[in-house]
Amino acid sequence: MVAGQPVVTVATPAYLEAHGEPAIPAELEQHSCIIYAPQGSPRVWGFRDRFGPVMHNPKCAFRTNDAEQIRAPVLSGSGIAHAPGWLFGAEIASGAVRDILTDYAPRSLAITAVRPAGRFLASKVRVFADFLAELFAQEPSLALNRAGTEGLSDQTG
Secondary structure (H helix, E strand, O other), X not given: OOEEEOEEEEEOHHHHHHHOOOOOHHHHHHOOEEEEOOOOOOOOEEEEEOXXXXXXXXXXXXXEOOHHHHHHHHHOOOOEEEEXXXXXXXXXXXXXXXXXXXXXXXXXEEEOOOOOOOOOOOHHHHHHHHHHHHHHHOOOOOOOOOOOOOOOOOOOO
């Protein structure tokens, strides 16, 4: 893993003022959710609490198979989204959207460098992976949850 991408649950302040802010994932049942459905089926929203994973099957207010299309309905105040942090990083920083349910934030999504399987790793591949890890570490939205990670994944591809 060269970096971790946080997953955020976001809504506009106006939406939260009008509909209330959920305090726990189960309260999302009373909200309109903006859903990423890459192959037609909505993805389950994963959260964590002190006991482990908490899964939520969101009710659909808007569904898309394009992650970037999630932005418009959220920014217009139509509902809540659960998405990679990069998608709303600028809006979270500016206050245009609020990161909610932070006590239940799931683990970061892994950003990996894939290499051929085998014992021997060319030094140029290691140098490149280390370069990526260093580059991503300089990007605040990608530098989270990096403790104990290595420069390369052991996956093949």
